[in-house]
Amino acid sequence: MKHILSVLVENKPGVLSRVTGLVSRRGFNIDSLTVAPTEDATMSRMTIIVDADEVGYEQITKQLHKLVSVFKISDFTDSDAIERELVLFKVLATPDRRHEIIEIANIFRANIVDVGKSSLTVEATGSASKLDALEDLFRGYGIRQITRTGKIAMSRGSSDK
Template sequence: MKHILSILVENKSGVLSRVIGLISRRGFNIESLTVAPTENVTMSRMTIIVDADEVGFEQITKQLNKLVSVYKIHDLTDEDAIERELALFKVCAPAERRHEVIEIANLFRAKVVDVGKTSLTIEATGDASKLGALEDLFQAYGIKQLTRTGKIVMSRGM
């Protein structure tokens, strides 16, 4: 089962390495990982999606809680949460078909961030299903390059 962890950690070098090492040493696969500073410059938030059974997940959280640099762990797996991901698509778009690609981007509330002679680069945010649908539509034109950030997740309300 995929588990979503939001981990508040000390914002200093080596913390990411210790957290990831702890999870990988136990043989669990990390599907997605994002790390960024928070509103407090001394802290960072890691969002980790890990594939583990319940026993393994409990083991991971107990071990993470023992790390000095970890302040708080929040399991967002079963919570009502907001999930977003950013994707950049470099799509083949010769001049005669460029308007079609732009129309698709507009339907998904994505925006064109770069224009080349034969391509457009589109920036899109949303959940995995939205980005997957956009990718499927762009496949018909040819995707030269695709990059995704991984999920960021935040609980709703307070």
């Protein structure tokens, strides 16, 4: 089962390495990892997507809690959390087909962020299923390059989870 963990850690060198090393040493693969500073410059938030059974998940979280630089772990797996991803697509765009690609981008509320002689670069945010659907449509035109961030997650409402 895929687990979505939000881990609040110290914003210091080496913390990312310790956290990812801990997970990989336990024999689990990280499907997605995003890290960025929070509203407090001394803290960073890691969003980790890991595929593990309940025993493995429990082992990972217990070991993470033991790390001095980890302050809080929240599990958004079964919660009503806001989840988003960012993707950049570089799509082949001949002048006669550009308007079609722009229309598709508009339908998905995506933005054209660069225009080249033979390509358009499209930026989109949303759920994984939305971005997968957009990718499927762009494949018909030819995708030169894709860069995807992985998920970020946050609890809804006033919860500070």
